[in-house]
Amino acid sequence: MRRSSAKPSLWVLAVREREADVIVVGGGPAGLAAASSCKEAGLEVLLVEREGSLGGILPQCIHTGFGILETKEDYTGPEFAEMLEKRARDLGVEILLDSYVSRLSQVGGCGASIEVLSPRGVETMRASTLIFSTGCRERNAFEIGITGDRPAGVMTAGTAQALMDLYGLLPGREVVVVGSGDVGLIMSRRFALEGAKVKAVVEITRYPGGLTRNVVQCLEDFGIPMLLSHAVLEVRGRKRVESVVVSEVDEKQGPVPGTESEIECDTLVVAAGLVPEAGLLEKAGAKIDPLTGGPFVNEFLETSLRGVFACGNVLVVNDLVDHAVEQGRLCAMSAKSLIEGTMRRPSAWKRAVPGENVRFVVPHLFSGDRDTVFYSRVRSPMRDCSLSFNEIDKEVRIRAAMPAEMVRVRIEGSLLSGVGEALTFEVRGWPKGKRG
Amino acid sequence: MPFRVAIIGAGVVGSAVARELSKYEGFEVHVLEKEADVGWGASKANTGILHAGYDDDPSKFPMRARLCRAGNELWRGLADELEVPVRWCGSLVLAFDENERRVLAELLSRGRSNGVPGLRVVGTDLVQKLESNASKEAVEALWAPTSGIISPYEATVALIENATENGAKLHLETLARRIVVKDRRVVGVETDRGFLEADAVVNASGIFGDLLSGTAGISGFRIRPRRGEYFVFDRDAEPKVGMTLFPAPRPETKGVVVTQTADGNLLVGPNAKDLGEKERESTETTKGGLEEVWREASRLVVGLPPRSAAIRTFAGLRPEPDRGDFIIEAYEDPSGLVNCVGTRSPGLTSAPAIAMEVAKLLAKGGFRFAIKGKWKSRRKAMTRFRDLPSSERDGLISKDPSYGRIVCTCETVTEAEIKEAIRRGARTLDSIKFRTRAGMGRCQGSFCLAKMMVLLSRETGTRIEDVSVKGKGSNVVLGRVRDGT
Numbered sequence: 001m002r003r004s005s006a007k008p009s010l011w012v013l014a015v016r017e018r019e020a021d022v023i024v025v026g027g028g029p030a031g032l033a034a035a036s037s038c039k040e041a042g043l044e045v046l047l048v049e050r051e052g053s054l055g056g057i058l059p060q061c062i063h064t065g066f067g068i069l070e071t072k073e074d075y076t077g078p079e080f081a082e083m084l085e086k087r088a089r090d091l092g093v094e095i096l097l098d099s100y101v102s103r104l105s106q107v108g109g110c111g112a113s114i115e116v117l118s119p120r121g122v123e124t125m126r127a128s129t130l131i132f133s134t135g136c137r138e139r140n141a142f143e144i145g146i147t148g149d150r151p152a153g154v155m156t157a158g159t160a161q162a163l164m165d166l167y168g169l170l171p172g173r174e175v176v177v178v179g180s181g182d183v184g185l186i187m188s189r190r191f192a193l194e195g196a197k198v199k200a201v202v203e204i205t206r207y208p209g210g211l212t213r214n215v216v217q218c219l220e221d222f223g224i225p226m227l228l229s230h231a232v233l234e235v236r237g238r239k240r241v242e243s244v245v246v247s248e249v250d251e252k253q254g255p256v257p258g259t260e261s262e263i264e265c266d267t268l269v270v271a272a273g274l275v276p277e278a279g280l281l282e283k284a285g286a287k288i289d290p291l292t293g294g295p296f297v298n299e300f301l302e303t304s305l306r307g308v309f310a311c312g313n314v315l316v317v318n319d320l321v322d323h324a325v326e327q328g329r330l331c332a333m334s335a336k337s338l339i340e341g342t343m344r345r346p347s348a349w350k351r352a353v354p355g356e357n358v359r360f361v362v363p364h365l366f367s368g369d370r371d372t373v374f375y376s377r378v379r380s381p382m383r384d385c386s387l388s389f390n391e392i393d394k395e396v397r398i399r400a401a402m403p404a405e406m407v408r409v410r411i412e413g414s415l416l417s418g419v420g421e422a423l424t425f426e427v428r429g430w431p432k433g434k435r436g
Numbered sequence: 437m438p439f440r441v442a443i444i445g446a447g448v449v450g451s452a453v454a455r456e457l458s459k460y461e462g463f464e465v466h467v468l469e470k471e472a473d474v475g476w477g478a479s480k481a482n483t484g485i486l487h488a489g490y491d492d493d494p495s496k497f498p499m500r501a502r503l504c505r506a507g508n509e510l511w512r513g514l515a516d517e518l519e520v521p522v523r524w525c526g527s528l529v530l531a532f533d534e535n536e537r538r539v540l541a542e543l544l545s546r547g548r549s550n551g552v553p554g555l556r557v558v559g560t561d562l563v564q565k566l567e568s569n570a571s572k573e574a575v576e577a578l579w580a581p582t583s584g585i586i587s588p589y590e591a592t593v594a595l596i597e598n599a600t601e602n603g604a605k606l607h608l609e610t611l612a613r614r615i616v617v618k619d620r621r622v623v624g625v626e627t628d629r630g631f632l633e634a635d636a637v638v639n640a641s642g643i644f645g646d647l648l649s650g651t652a653g654i655s656g657f658r659i660r661p662r663r664g665e666y667f668v669f670d671r672d673a674e675p676k677v678g679m680t681l682f683p684a685p686r687p688e689t690k691g692v693v694v695t696q697t698a699d700g701n702l703l704v705g706p707n708a709k710d711l712g713e714k715e716r717e718s719t720e721t722t723k724g725g726l727e728e729v730w731r732e733a734s735r736l737v738v739g740l741p742p743r744s745a746a747i748r749t750f751a752g753l754r755p756e757p758d759r760g761d762f763i764i765e766a767y768e769d770p771s772g773l774v775n776c777v778g779t780r781s782p783g784l785t786s787a788p789a790i791a792m793e794v795a796k797l798l799a800k801g802g803f804r805f806a807i808k809g810k811w812k813s814r815r816k817a818m819t820r821f822r823d824l825p826s827s828e829r830d831g832l833i834s835k836d837p838s839y840g841r842i843v844c845t846c847e848t849v850t851e852a853e854i855k856e857a858i859r860r861g862a863r864t865l866d867s868i869k870f871r872t873r874a875g876m877g878r879c880q881g882s883f884c885l886a887k888m889m890v891l892l893s894r895e896t897g898t899r900i901e902d903v904s905v906k907g908k909g910s911n912v913v914l915g916r917v918r919d920g921t
Binding site for chain 2: 050098100102115117118119120121122137138140141142143144145147148149150151152153155156158159162163164166167168169170171172173194195233234236238239240255266267279283
């Protein structure tokens with residue numbers, strides 16, 4: 001084996017070092033919001049972004065739907081990103097672009113040290129608090145078990161979007177989309193607007209994954225068919241996609257033999273879900289929640305590494321950018337209180353746990369000392385239902401709960417303080433379904 | 437007048453032959469490859485094992501037995517000279533019952549007669565010590581300490597780079613249609629880009645070996661595709677299997693193995709499915725095939741990651757000769773033809789030994805071998821930023837800031853490395869991928885694809901919409917958006 005391995009004693013001497021109160025890793029919406037709030041709170045903050053520009057994935061999302069909760073106005077992705085960036089720049093946040101964090105480790109029991117690669121060289125940066133906002137990645141065709149050939153023309157929705165809206169390139173003319181989440185729906189419309197023919201949106205569950213509004217505006221208005229309870233099994237084509245094989249699926253999402261059919265197309269767009277990019281956190285020893293793919297956090301959005309916080313899609317895949325921004329702000333407040341010594345941790349944390357028809361709950365731990373915002377999603381769609389708890393007297397009515405829509409709830413500290421060890425989140429029929 | 441040799445096929449065998457012949461005075465070596473890069477047939481889609489040499493019965497498969505053992509030895513020097521990543525990790529063949537124990541005993545005695553060093557049968561305790569991830573159900577194992585793992589595509593690239601540096605000429609996207617014979621002598625190769633005159637033709641066309649041989653009038657054997665499917669896991673995935681784990685072999689295959697690639701990915705496969713004569717490009721994966729691979733692999737290892745954690749699945753075709761053994765022969769009629777086909781497993785291991793065989797066969801034709809005065813034995817590997825300590829990374833960045841721009845964030849591949857790959861001949865996204873690993877990580881290129889397109893277009897002066905994944909007909913995009921420039 002020819003390759004050499006890193007020798008820590010040498011690199012520490014060779015590289016430049018930086019220090020700050022807070023390091024924010026990732027300059028998407030959550031990170032930008034976190035960095036601005038830190039700066040506003042009087043903290044010295046360094047924002048480290050791996051790309052040459054800010055905003056994360058927003059600059060390629062040219063549709064509207066951004067910032068409604070935050071601003072009461074409906075912005076496009078690039079517009080909203082620009083606002084977040086302008087605020088950070090106006091506040092004087094120090095921003096390091098083209099800066100890739102190659103290593104993260106906890107130091108001294110609180111905060112973190114990172115190694116940053118950039119055209120400036122290799123630097124280490126230390127801070128007593130670190131806010132991790134690295135976003136997520138898309139699941140690829142192999143991860144969802146698609147077999148067959150491996151030609152050009154199979155790509156994730158985000159790649160197709162970047163090609164179209166950042167580079168002005170048309171990825172395909174006859175398209176099949178896997179996944180009817182909002183990403184898949186919006187990309188279907190985007191292709192249709194370019195004159196491409198979207199032959200089908202293929203959805204493995206019995207119901208559309210995205211918001212009803214998007215099903216109407218992105219598919220029905222363009223006459224794009226959706227195949228529910230269907231899966232793409234196979235890609236065909238040596239050099240470029242020539243067709244895909246789809247079939248119906250049974251209750252367990254397995255293909256039903258004899259229902260296969262072939263759809264001719266030149267492109268397969270995979271919009272089959274997002275995975276938090278929490279690898280660096282995990283390697284640094286942070287505990288990961290298998291239900292979200294992101295880190296376990298307490299009500300301060302602090303991971304199991306003291307002084308290391310997480311927000312945005314690396315914490316939990318959000319559907320609204322506003323929630324990512326809100327999480328970023330909370331991380332900033334937490335960093336401030338930790339630095340100022342006002343953060344009060346309970347002697348024992350209470351747990352927030354998913355129950356009936358709830359897939360996950362974030363944050364995972366709470367003290368009961370203050371009002372806390374929780375994010376969760378349902379497993380399957382339900383009409384006329386409510387989010388309720390056995391342990392406390394609270395019930396939030398939901399007209400139509402669906403996996404695509406995050407259920408956000410703020411629970412008062414006065415209620416939470418009465419919880420014993422755990423609070424169970426359940427979504428059940430309303431009003432009769434409530435158990436005594 | 438130099439003696440002109442046309443090698444058909446730039447797989448690992450053809451490339452090894454090119455490298456061998458480019459050592460000597462008096463040869464003019466041309467390599468014809470139908471794909472847009474080297475090593476894109478069986479050479480890139482296999483397990484990458486450098487077999488120790490105990491598998492093949494010398495009475496049935498004398499070539500395989502002899503050349504595998506010799507090749508394993510040759511790769512030790514060659515991997516160093518060509519700076520190809522290789523792990524000499526050893527392997528274990530696991531036996532689960534009495535029948536399989538008898539198979540191990542057979543392999544042991546065969547291995548000894550083939551001259552394989554260090555071979556021994558070990559009990560459960562030592563198996564667990566050697567590879568803690570090996571199944572606890574295994575009652576015994578054959579330990580082959582000389583077995584290794586190499587990056588098969590990088591090996592092929594390295595061989596051809598060294599060959600071309602020593603004067604060989606590589607013709608990519610050039611399909612050999614027919615070996616042309618006149619007066620019982622080979623006179624050249626007819627390609628889709630015209631006729632290439634040659635004094636000798638080495639047929640290293642892998643899965644198409646019998647068809648091309650037939651064009652020169654030599655038939656009498658057939659090559660059939662045997663497909664094998666694989667799962668690849670992320671470099672972070674556990675368990676990290678240190679040794680290659682085999683089941684007891686069956687006549688048609690050494691079985692599904694679990695190993696770690698030279699780059700550090702958990703790799704599981706292949707099964708063995710015989711395909712029809714026409715299915716020579718059927719490299720598709722199948723649901724059934726992958727299920728079979730998974731079932732078999734689960735026997736060998738404790739605690740495989742979930743199947744859904746695989747970041748890629750792929751399939752390759754082994755060129756299976758009906759005669760069983762490698763076909764490495766020259767002929768009186770036509771003279772000048774050297775067949776070098778049927779190079780199924782252990783073809784990768786044997787490649788450097790096969791190349792020497794080919795040279796010997798050419799020598800019988802009266803050619804005298806003298807090593808060139810200015811022959812360069814060494815090839816320099818691409819920079820591998822990912823594997824360097826921080827102080828060296830910092831040094832590289834200070835010389836060239838594009839080492840500080842990470843293009844593939846999953847595998848930490850820099851812009852400078854991608855430019856280096858392009859300078860060294862990569863013209864497609866797959867060529868960049870196999871040289872640098874950009875796009876081989878968990879996101880499978882979804883973050884870096886567009887950036888690589890921009891680099892490829894800028895560095896080669898081609899339009900971005902002409903960038904392809906793997907050559908003609910595989911463009912990434914089909915045009916520009918309507919309001920585009």
